[in-house]
Amino acid sequence: xxxxxxxxxxxxxxxxxxxxxxxxxxxxxxxxxxxxxxxxxxxxxxxxxxxxxxxxxxxxxxxxxxxxxxxxxxxxxxxxxxxxxxxxxxxxxxxxxxxxxxxxxxxxxxxxxxxxxxxxxxxxxxxxxxxxxxxxxxxxxxxxxxxxxxxxxxxxxxxxxxxxxxxxxxxxxxxxxxxxxxxxxxxxxxxxxxxxxxxxxxxxxxxxxxxxxxxxxxxxxxxxxxxxxxxxxxxxxxxxxxxxxxxxxxxxxxxxxxxxxxxxxxxxxxxxxxxxx
Amino acid sequence: xxxxxxxxxxxxxxxxxxxxxxxxxxxxxxxxxxxxxxxxxxxxxxxxxxxxxxxxxxxxxxxxxxxxxxxxxxxxxxxxxxxxxxxxxxxxxxxxxxxxxxxxxxxxxxxxxxxxxxxxxxxxxxxxxxxxxxxxxxxxxxxxxxxxxxxxxxxxxxxxxxxxxxxxxxxxxxxxxxxxxxxxxxxxxxxxxxxxxxxxxxxxxxxxxxxxxxxxxxxxxxxxxxxxxxxxxxxxxxxxxxxxxxxxxxxxxxxxxxxxxxxxxxxxxxxxxxxxx
Numbered sequence: 036x037x038x039x040x041x042x043x044x045x046x047x048x049x050x051x052x053x054x055x056x057x058x059x060x061x062x063x064x065x066x067x068x069x070x071x072x073x074x075x076x077x078x079x080x081x082x083x084x085x086x087x088x089x090x091x092x093x094x095x096x097x098x099x100x101x102x103x104x105x106x107x108x109x110x111x112x113x114x115x116x117x118x119x120x121x122x123x124x125x126x127x128x129x130x131x132x133x134x135x136x137x138x139x140x141x142x143x144x145x146x147x148x149x150x151x152x153x154x155x156x157x158x159x160x161x162x163x164x165x166x167x168x169x170x171x172x173x174x175x176x177x178x179x180x181x182x183x184x185x186x187x188x189x190x191x192x193x194x195x196x197x198x199x200x201x202x203x204x205x206x207x208x209x210x211x212x213x214x215x216x217x218x219x220x221x222x223x224x225x226x227x228x229x230x231x232x233x234x235x236x237x238x239x240x241x242x243x244x245x246x247x248x249x250x251x252x253x254x255x256x257x258x259x260x261x262x263x264x265x266x267x268x269x270x271x272x273x274x275x276x277x278x279x280x281x282x283x284x285x286x287x288x289x290x291x292x293x294x295x296x297x298x299x300x301x302x303x304x305x306x307x308x309x310x311x312x
Numbered sequence: 313x314x315x316x317x318x319x320x321x322x323x324x325x326x327x328x329x330x331x332x333x334x335x336x337x338x339x340x341x342x343x344x345x346x347x348x349x350x351x352x353x354x355x356x357x358x359x360x361x362x363x364x365x366x367x368x369x370x371x372x373x374x375x376x377x378x379x380x381x382x383x384x385x386x387x388x389x390x391x392x393x394x395x396x397x398x399x400x401x402x403x404x405x406x407x408x409x410x411x412x413x414x415x416x417x418x419x420x421x422x423x424x425x426x427x428x429x430x431x432x433x434x435x436x437x438x439x440x441x442x443x444x445x446x447x448x449x450x451x452x453x454x455x456x457x458x459x460x461x462x463x464x465x466x467x468x469x470x471x472x473x474x475x476x477x478x479x480x481x482x483x484x485x486x487x488x489x490x491x492x493x494x495x496x497x498x499x500x501x502x503x504x505x506x507x508x509x510x511x512x513x514x515x516x517x518x519x520x521x522x523x524x525x526x527x528x529x530x531x532x533x534x535x536x537x538x539x540x541x542x543x544x545x546x547x548x549x550x551x552x553x554x555x556x557x558x559x560x561x562x563x564x565x566x567x568x569x570x571x572x573x574x575x576x577x578x579x580x581x582x583x584x585x586x587x588x589x
Contacts, residue, residue, distance in 0.1 A: 039328055041328060047327055047328050047329070048326070048328065049325065049326060049328050051318060051324050055333050056326060056332050056399075056457075057332075057397065057457065057459075058336065058459035058462070059458050059460060060459070091463070091464070120328075120334065129466070129491070130459060130462040130490065131466040143328070166450065171445075171461065173443065173461070174460060179460055180335060180460075181336050181460045183368070183451060184451075186335055186368070187368070188407070189408040190369045190408075205447060213407065214407075
């Protein structure tokens with residue numbers, strides 16, 4: 036059964052002159068297909084791809100044919116993962132991009148990692164990576180294809196009992212994990228909750244789920260601060276969780292020598308996000 | 313006539329799961345074939361690819377088959393450009409690289425840009441790009457495939473009369489042009505010459521020709537300082553030139569509002585490098 040489509044056709048080949056192959060000139064989105072064969076937040080994923088393409092300097096918009104292919108893939112592969120990769124196609128002269136690129140669209144299906152549901156139930160532990168992210172405001176936030184930093188992070192085998200790397204930028208500010216955005220929770224003097232999440236102005240990916248979590252927290256009456264977060268904040272917050280489109284919300288129970296209790300409102304947040312992963 | 317080989321076979325297709333396509337997980341070299349069908353500094357290009365692969369965490373060495381293909385391509389295409397691109401192949405899990413990758417090798421031939429010989433004769437003018445390079449010591453120096461910064465630089469059309477962009481890092485230090493390394497020349501109190509070239513510790517590509525130029529300058533009795541170079545150095549040096557494997561040595565006659573005379577020793581340096589481009 037076909038699991039990869041290139042520009043709508045079943046294929047696993049692209050041109051060696053595709054700019055994603057030569058320069059990483061493109062971007063991607065990773066989306067869950069839920070048990071009901073729906074793609075949660077699909078329109079947000081497509082909008083984020085469109086916005087990312089615009090920041091890289093090319094126009095892209097999901098066509099009716101792509102929407103139909105996405106629907107077809109979702110209905111055939113419930114409880115799977117879809118990856119939609121866009122590149123600026125072929126052409127241009129060296130680094131100079133073509134003025135009117137023919138965007139390459141690659142849609143592929145894969146299984147959801149089996150341990151994700153265990154992570155949601157039990158939480159995960161993080162350790163700080165020795166690899167830090169460069170600060171490039173022009174690329175920050177975009178889920179682009181220049182992923183060598185992430186490859187370098189994941190080259191290091193995770194120590195026993197550690198589930199993912201916590202990643203800082205070259206100034207030592209918290210950014211994300213190797214795969215997910217980060218939320219820090221603290222109790223206010225009034226007994227309510229306050230959420231912090233690293234601003235993605237200099238490094239990191241601004242996830243679709245991060246955006247949804249921010250909106251859901253605000254709807255729950257919880258203030259969310261998007262700001263530079265120094266590493267010593269880890270000692271001052273009471274709870275930590277991560278988010279991405281495949282994981283949803285996962286509590287973090289430890290980072291290095293810091294320990295955390297699962298956030299009492301994680302389940303409610305999941306319910307409010309109305310995702311069935 | 314074939315101009316692209318993938319793993320030694322005439323082909324223009326690679327797998328959509330090739331890690332260069334998905335993450336820019338690889339590197340490349342651009343080499344001249346001279347009029348005599350030789351590839352100047354070939355062993356240095358191959359060594360640099362090997363060193364770059366090691367820094368990215370995989371083993372690669374040019375095989376006898378590749379050496380033979382390079383010789384064949386050079387003999388068929390004198391006065392052309394060869395590009396050898398390596399990727400970490402397919403496999404791994406997400407960003408996590410495969411432990412023993414099957415490296416993808418793509419060799420392609422293209423024509424040398426016609427204006428390069430005019431540049432060598434007349435020099436070029438530069439203007440400072442508004443795009444600055446992020447500081448990532450783990451990737452600095454490597455001619456890797458994460459080239460979105462260069463694509464963003466080249467998205468801006470060059471103003472009339474400007475030949476290339478001068479590129480700074482996010483701290484405002486000089487790095488390179490969009491395509492070549494940079495040398496600044498100043499007269500010493502003793503009447504000799506001193507060369508400065510930006511250290512490539514935080515951003516930029518450490519070109520094979522840069523290395524050759526440094527060795528040639530030293531052999532000419534000219535000291536070369538590899539260091540952080542601030543932009544105001546542009547006002548204090550008397551000459552400027554750029555280097556890469558396709559251009560050789562090209563004098564810079566202007567950067568923004570600064571003007572320079574061609575360096576009197578450029579021709580001698582070209583002769584000492586013994587390249588016939």
